Amino acid sequence: MSAKHAFSRRTFLSLSAAVAASAAAWPALRPARPVRGSILEPGMTATHSFCEICFWKCGIDVWKNAEGRVVQITGQAGHPLSNGRLCPRGTGGMGQLYDPDRIRQPMLRRGDTWQTVSWDEALGFTAERMQALKARHGAESMATITHGTGAGFIRHLMQAYGASTFSAPSYAQCRGPRDVAFELTFGAGAGSPEITDIENATFMVFLGTHLGENMHNTQVQEFARAVGRGTELVVVDPRFSVAAGKARYWLPIKPGTDLALLLAWMRLLLDEGTYNKPFVERHCVGLEPLRAALTPYTPEWAYTQTGIDPAVIREIGRKLGMHGPTALIHPGRRTNWYGDDTQRVRAVAILNALLGNWGHRGGFFSGHRINLGKVATPPYPPTRKALDALARRHWPLADEIPTQFLRDHTLAGDDPAIKGWMVYGTDLLNNIPDKDKTIATLKSLELLVVIDVLPIELTGWADVVLPEATYLERYDDLHAPTWKVPYVALRQPVVEPLYDSKPAWWMARQLGRRLGLDAWFPWNDVEEYLQARLRTAGLSLAELRRDGTHVQQAPPPYTDAPRFNTPSGKVELFSTRLKALGFDPVPVFTPPSEAPPGFFRLLIGRAPVHSFGRTTNNRVLGELMPENVLWVNAIAAREFGLAPGQAVRLVNQDGVRSRPIKVKVTERIRPDCVYMVHGFGRDTEKMAFANGRGTADNDLLTRVHTDPIMGATSTNTNFVTIERKASA
Numbered sequence: 230m231s232a233k234h235a236f237s238r239r240t241f242l243s244l245s246a247a248v249a250a251s252a253a254a255w256p257a258l259r260p261a262r263p264v265r266g267s268i269l270e271p272g273m274t275a276t277h278s279f280c281e282i283c284f285w286k287c288g289i290d291v292w293k294n295a296e297g298r299v300v301q302i303t304g305q306a307g308h309p310l311s312n313g314r315l316c317p318r319g320t321g322g323m324g325q326l327y328d329p330d331r332i333r334q335p336m337l338r339r340g341d342t343w344q345t346v347s348w349d350e351a352l353g354f355t356a357e358r359m360q361a362l363k364a365r366h367g368a369e370s371m372a373t374i375t376h377g378t379g380a381g382f383i384r385h386l387m388q389a390y391g392a393s394t395f396s397a398p399s400y401a402q403c404r405g406p407r408d409v410a411f412e413l414t415f416g417a418g419a420g421s422p423e424i425t426d427i428e429n430a431t432f433m434v435f436l437g438t439h440l441g442e443n444m445h446n447t448q449v450q451e452f453a454r455a456v457g458r459g460t461e462l463v464v465v466d467p468r469f470s471v472a473a474g475k476a477r478y479w480l481p482i483k484p485g486t487d488l489a490l491l492l493a494w495m496r497l498l499l500d501e502g503t504y505n506k507p508f509v510e511r512h513c514v515g516l517e518p519l520r521a522a523l524t525p526y527t528p529e530w531a532y533t534q535t536g537i538d539p540a541v542i543r544e545i546g547r548k549l550g551m552h553g554p555t556a557l558i559h560p561g562r563r564t565n566w567y568g569d570d571t572q573r574v575r576a577v578a579i580l581n582a583l584l585g586n587w588g589h590r591g592g593f594f595s596g597h598r599i600n601l602g603k604v605a606t607p608p609y610p611p612t613r614k615a616l617d618a619l620a621r622r623h624w625p626l627a628d629e630i631p632t633q634f635l636r637d638h639t640l641a642g643d644d645p646a647i648k649g650w651m652v653y654g655t656d657l658l659n660n661i662p663d664k665d666k667t668i669a670t671l672k673s674l675e676l677l678v679v680i681d682v683l684p685i686e687l688t689g690w691a692d693v694v695l696p697e698a699t700y701l702e703r704y705d706d707l708h709a710p711t712w713k714v715p716y717v718a719l720r721q722p723v724v725e726p727l728y729d730s731k732p733a734w735w736m737a738r739q740l741g742r743r744l745g746l747d748a749w750f751p752w753n754d755v756e757e758y759l760q761a762r763l764r765t766a767g768l769s770l771a772e773l774r775r776d777g778t779h780v781q782q783a784p785p786p787y788t789d790a791p792r793f794n795t796p797s798g799k800v801e802l803f804s805t806r807l808k809a810l811g812f813d814p815v816p817v818f819t820p821p822s823e824a825p826p827g828f829f830r831l832l833i834g835r836a837p838v839h840s841f842g843r844t845t846n847n848r849v850l851g852e853l854m855p856e857n858v859l860w861v862n863a864i865a866a867r868e869f870g871l872a873p874g875q876a877v878r879l880v881n882q883d884g885v886r887s888r889p890i891k892v893k894v895t896e897r898i899r900p901d902c903v904y905m906v907h908g909f910g911r912d913t914e915k916m917a918f919a920n921g922r923g924t925a926d927n928d929l930l931t932r933v934h935t936d937p938i939m940g941a942t943s944t945n946t947n948f949v950t951i952e953r954k955a956s957a
């Protein structure tokens with residue numbers, strides 16, 4: 230151990246509970262492996278940072294040429310999430326930096342026109358309007374909607390201001406059902422990054438989870454290694470995904486019937502006694518009520534719902550039992566599919582519990598993290614958290630405010646009245662269903678502040694638009710998540726901000742000053758802030774700037790004495806909490822509604838080179854995939870008389886008509902579904918590359934079921950028919 234990194238008890242970080250006992254024996258943080266030699270051309274220099282093209286946050290090395298232009302981005306060798314490699318989106322990140330359509334200056338709405346203004350004017354205006362809102366309606370009338378690393382600074386500002394309403398589409402439109410289901414069962418969420426030990430699993434089941442198209446880097450790397458080593462894979466998906474191409478079994482399930490399959494597998498494990506008895510006896514409660522509840526669910530019954538051969542269901546069920554704790558049913562991530570999703574993922578959680586893979590190699594690992602200290606600031610003003618309480622009256626286990634609920638509440642003008650929105654890095658018109666309602670709500674606001682890098686459609690409704698510097702131009706907060714090895718990574722500027730853009734930390738602090746909230750910003754600049762946090766880990770900013778990432782050696786991330794933060798202190802196969810709230814304590818299958826004649830179920834997903842709509846205007850990535858296409862089964866295409874490449878429009882069950890999209894005729898999808906990648910169909914000339922290319926799935930999401938337990942909105946409950954003429 231070098232003197233520089235000497236272990237110091239006084240400043241040593243506190244570690245997560247699971248590993249605290251052994252922490253004292255750990256060595257200090259060490260630099261991650263140094264960067265490889267320069268590439269492409271001589272004279273290139275690299276700066277270490279982490280990616281923001283999606284929210285996985287891989288470590289990157291950003292290469293500049295002699296002119297100081299970013300020409301290449303590679304994976305940081307020692308960063309535990311990238312291991313020297315990136316997904317295609319991360320390598321194309323400079324396309325965001327050099328996007329000619331970026332917002333270049335702060336802008337204020339003046340009647341029907343935009344005026345570009347100085348930061349002083351933009352922030353002065355924003356602070357003044359926020360003070361006025363506070364004086365008239367109270368600070369709680371200002372809601373905050375966010376996504377991304379810089380959001381932490383904005384949320385801090387808003388809490389200091391006295392706001393209590395915070396929301397993000399990444400909850401009710403993404404991973405919310407999964408996290409609530411895992412909390413109910415194991416007392417802990419599945420994590421982000423997920424705590425799945427994919428690399429060491431010997432048998433895996435993916436429900437949806439389309440790794441290879443969903444490009445979360447570390448998972449894809451581990452997946453490739455596992456498959457290379459011979460791990461058997463089952464892909465349950467109405468569509469033959471990239472992952473299905475690597476699978477031993479592809480189960481083209483009838484959409485919306487996964488729960489039936491999961492229940493049948495559970496019953497099989499119990500009937501045949503192949504579940505993990507020692508784990509269940511030691512760590513689970515509710516086995517007998519679970520067994521009783523599963524009585525109806527035979528493979529033959531599951532066949533009638535899912536269309537999957539009962540012999541195949543049995544064969545896979547037996548393999549699950551054979552592999553036991555090294556078999557992994559992936560928890561998924563975007564789990565808001567049908568409006569009863571918490572119960573489906575509860576079944577995923579229970580099935581994993583029956584395999585006994587919690588804390589086990591090849592299952593859900595028991596991660597470590599570095600608990601960096603926070604910069605001390607006064608407590609936030611007390612708030613009623615009124616909207617959280619209201620949300621929980623609708624959905625008792627909503628542990629965040631569902632974004633669509635915030636919207637509907639704002640529009641209705643109900644108490645507590647919400648009059649202003651602060652929006653950071655969220656694309657609300659493309660990422661929450663019922664777009665018309667979102668537009669009506671935007672019209673009703675007294676104040677809309679939008680902080681973004683691109684002139685997305687939403688900016689057109691704003692009172693003030695604040696251009697953020699991209700991730701390659703700014704410092705941000707540190708990243709130290711729970712992972713197999715504990716680590717801390719830095720984001721630092723590679724180039725000076727282009728145009729007149731500024732980082733979130735700067736905006737938050739400047740607004741804080743203007744709002745009289747100096748006490749909450751006891752640092753002059755972000756370097757001082759980062760240095761103070763790093764000091765608690767015995768690190769300096771200079772060291773981290775040089776090394777990018779510091780990792781710590783830790784015991785293997787497995788435990789045979791897992792602890793569960795549930796009411797019983799055990800894994801809850803039968804949920805007394807759900808029962809007390811009037812929900813099924815063991816998931817009960819209800820069949821999905823059927824498509825009307827002549828309609829297809831609309832399914833959505835990801836493409837390897839794009840992140841939502843964040844990248845569709847990125848010239849580097851956009852050239853690789855400029856538009857989305859509509860996957861239509863060959864039989865259905867024949868019936869509808871569709872030719873490959875033909876432009877069509879979709880009309881949904883409510884008569885909403887999409888913009889044109891080209892047909893891809895394929896055997897790789899069931900005939901009762903169509904599929905498209907999310908993020909396309911931009912509708913603003915200001916995003917010159919993406920404008921008008923492809924179609925926005927969100928325009929077609931008007932039939933929404935809401936998960937009764939936690940408030941997620943369904944996407945897969947919309948049906949579309951195909952109009953063969955694309956012309957208006």
Ligand SMILES: Nc1nc2c(c(=O)[nH]1)N[C@H]1C(S)=C(S)[C@@H](COP(=O)(O)OP(=O)(O)OC[C@H]3O[C@@H](n4cnc5c(=O)[nH]c(N)nc54)[C@H](O)[C@@H]3O)O[C@H]1N2
Pocket residue numbers: 283318403404435436437438439440442443444445465466467468470482483484485486487561562563564566832833834835836837838839840841904945
């Ligand atoms: N390249 C890329 N990667 C990404 C992202 C990105 O934008 N781009 N976004 C990231 C984020 S935030 C998330 S949440 C994840 C999302 O990625 P995942 O969590 O993997 O996505 P899902 O939307 O759950 O899964 C989509 C798949 O589910 C299938 N499917 C549809 N209906 C059903 C059904 O009823 N049953 C079953 N079993 N399958 C069904 C679809 O055919 C499709 O293959 O991806 C992450 N990774």
Ligand SMILES: Nc1nc2c(c(=O)[nH]1)N[C@H]1C(S)=C(S)[C@@H](COP(=O)(O)OP(=O)(O)OC[C@H]3O[C@@H](n4cnc5c(=O)[nH]c(N)nc54)[C@H](O)[C@@H]3O)O[C@H]1N2
Pocket residue numbers: 281375376377379397398399402403404563653654655656657659660661662680681682683685697698699700833834841842843907926927930944
């Ligand atoms: N219809 C439909 N809705 C969905 C989904 C879907 O597939 N279909 N997916 C769901 C999922 S899985 C998720 S996680 C959510 C995500 O939904 P959101 O939380 O809205 O996230 P993004 O789409 O990533 O938001 C991107 C916005 O952030 C901006 N941005 C990019 N980088 C920066 C930056 O550094 N700073 C700032 N200030 N802004 C930046 C982009 O320009 C863009 O406008 O959407 C959900 N909603």
Ligand code: SF4
Pocket residue numbers: 280281282283284285286287315316317318319320444445446447840
């Ligand atoms: S998975 Fe890809 S886009 Fe996401 S952080 Fe990693 S490199 Fe960037």
Ligand SMILES: [Mo]
Pocket residue numbers: 399402403404562563
């Ligand atoms: Mo997501």
